[in-house]
Amino acid sequence: MAKKFSRILGRESHSSVDDYVELDLGQYETVLEREHGALSVRVAELASLNDLTELKREIYDGNIVLVDISGIKKDKMLLDRAVKDLKRVVADIQGDIVEIGVKEQIIVTPMNIKIDRAKIGGK
DSSP states (O other): OHHHHHHHTTSOOOOOGGGOOOOOTHHHHHHHHHOOSOOOEEEEEOOSGGGHHHHHHHHHTTOEEEEEOTTTTTOHHHHHHHHHHHHHHHHHHTOEEEEETTTTEEEEEOTTOOOOOSOSSOO
Protein backbone atom coordinates (compact mmCIF):
# COMPACT_ATOMS: atom_id res chain seq x y z
CA MET A 1 0.00 0.00 0.00
CA ALA A 2 2.80 2.40 0.87
CA LYS A 3 4.40 1.51 -2.45
CA LYS A 4 1.28 2.66 -4.35
CA PHE A 5 1.10 5.96 -2.46
CA SER A 6 4.74 6.67 -3.06
CA ARG A 7 4.18 6.04 -6.79
CA ILE A 8 1.17 8.37 -6.79
CA LEU A 9 3.08 11.08 -4.97
CA GLY A 10 5.96 10.76 -7.41
CA ARG A 11 8.56 9.38 -5.06
CA GLU A 12 8.96 6.22 -7.08
CA SER A 13 9.27 6.55 -10.84
CA HIS A 14 9.57 2.89 -11.80
CA SER A 15 6.57 1.57 -13.71
CA SER A 16 6.06 -1.49 -15.79
CA VAL A 17 3.43 -2.85 -18.10
CA ASP A 18 2.09 -4.93 -15.20
CA ASP A 19 1.22 -1.72 -13.32
CA TYR A 20 -1.50 -0.82 -15.85
CA VAL A 21 -4.91 -2.41 -16.22
CA GLU A 22 -6.79 -2.36 -19.51
CA LEU A 23 -10.39 -1.26 -19.06
CA ASP A 24 -13.29 -2.42 -21.15
CA LEU A 25 -15.28 0.80 -21.62
CA GLY A 26 -18.07 -1.11 -23.34
CA GLN A 27 -19.48 -2.18 -20.00
CA TYR A 28 -19.90 1.45 -18.97
CA GLU A 29 -21.57 2.42 -22.24
CA THR A 30 -24.27 -0.24 -21.79
CA VAL A 31 -24.92 1.02 -18.26
CA LEU A 32 -25.43 4.54 -19.61
CA GLU A 33 -27.81 3.29 -22.29
CA ARG A 34 -29.98 1.64 -19.63
CA GLU A 35 -30.26 4.72 -17.42
CA HIS A 36 -33.71 6.26 -17.67
CA GLY A 37 -34.57 9.79 -16.71
CA ALA A 38 -31.18 11.19 -17.65
CA LEU A 39 -31.13 14.25 -19.88
CA SER A 40 -29.98 13.49 -23.41
CA VAL A 41 -29.11 15.64 -26.39
CA ARG A 42 -30.83 14.06 -29.39
CA VAL A 43 -30.16 14.88 -33.03
CA ALA A 44 -33.07 14.61 -35.45
CA GLU A 45 -33.88 15.28 -39.07
CA LEU A 46 -37.27 16.69 -39.97
CA ALA A 47 -38.18 15.52 -43.45
CA SER A 48 -41.98 15.43 -43.13
CA LEU A 49 -44.78 16.04 -40.65
CA ASN A 50 -44.67 12.33 -39.80
CA ASP A 51 -41.33 12.95 -38.06
CA LEU A 52 -42.97 15.35 -35.61
CA THR A 53 -44.47 12.53 -33.52
CA GLU A 54 -41.04 11.17 -32.63
CA LEU A 55 -39.65 14.67 -32.03
CA LYS A 56 -42.50 15.56 -29.70
CA ARG A 57 -41.98 12.35 -27.72
CA GLU A 58 -38.30 13.19 -27.23
CA ILE A 59 -39.18 16.73 -26.13
CA TYR A 60 -41.86 15.54 -23.71
CA ASP A 61 -39.35 13.02 -22.32
CA GLY A 62 -37.22 16.00 -21.27
CA ASN A 63 -34.46 15.74 -23.85
CA ILE A 64 -32.71 18.52 -25.72
CA VAL A 65 -33.40 18.04 -29.43
CA LEU A 66 -31.27 19.47 -32.23
CA VAL A 67 -33.46 19.36 -35.35
CA ASP A 68 -32.12 19.57 -38.90
CA ILE A 69 -34.80 21.35 -40.93
CA SER A 70 -32.82 21.69 -44.15
CA GLY A 71 -34.89 18.92 -45.78
CA ILE A 72 -38.14 20.90 -45.52
CA LYS A 73 -36.68 24.39 -45.85
CA LYS A 74 -37.83 24.74 -49.47
CA ASP A 75 -41.47 23.96 -48.59
CA LYS A 76 -42.45 27.15 -46.71
CA MET A 77 -45.91 25.90 -45.68
CA LEU A 78 -44.55 22.63 -44.31
CA LEU A 79 -41.75 24.43 -42.47
CA ASP A 80 -44.12 26.98 -40.92
CA ARG A 81 -46.54 24.26 -39.80
CA ALA A 82 -43.78 22.12 -38.28
CA VAL A 83 -42.18 25.05 -36.43
CA LYS A 84 -45.59 26.22 -35.18
CA ASP A 85 -46.29 22.69 -33.88
CA LEU A 86 -42.90 22.53 -32.13
CA LYS A 87 -43.51 25.97 -30.58
CA ARG A 88 -46.82 24.69 -29.15
CA VAL A 89 -45.00 21.77 -27.53
CA VAL A 90 -42.35 24.10 -26.13
CA ALA A 91 -45.04 26.40 -24.68
CA ASP A 92 -46.74 23.34 -23.15
CA ILE A 93 -43.58 22.17 -21.36
CA GLN A 94 -42.30 25.72 -20.66
CA GLY A 95 -39.11 24.98 -22.59
CA ASP A 96 -37.26 27.02 -25.19
CA ILE A 97 -36.81 26.92 -28.96
CA VAL A 98 -34.51 28.82 -31.30
CA GLU A 99 -33.33 28.56 -34.91
CA ILE A 100 -29.55 28.51 -35.29
CA GLY A 101 -27.04 28.76 -38.08
CA VAL A 102 -28.44 29.81 -41.42
CA LYS A 103 -31.87 28.76 -40.20
CA GLU A 104 -31.27 25.12 -41.05
CA GLN A 105 -31.36 23.86 -37.47
CA ILE A 106 -33.60 24.29 -34.46
CA ILE A 107 -32.73 23.59 -30.83
CA VAL A 108 -35.57 22.61 -28.52
CA THR A 109 -34.97 22.42 -24.78
CA PRO A 110 -37.14 21.18 -21.92
CA MET A 111 -38.23 23.10 -18.83
CA ASN A 112 -35.49 24.78 -16.78
CA ILE A 113 -33.07 24.96 -19.74
CA LYS A 114 -33.11 28.27 -21.53
CA ILE A 115 -31.16 29.07 -24.69
CA ASP A 116 -29.06 32.24 -24.47
CA ARG A 117 -29.43 34.17 -27.73
CA ALA A 118 -26.15 36.06 -27.21
CA LYS A 119 -23.24 34.61 -29.18
CA ILE A 120 -19.95 33.79 -27.54
CA GLY A 121 -17.04 35.28 -29.46
CA GLY A 122 -17.14 36.30 -33.09
CA LYS A 123 -18.47 39.62 -34.27
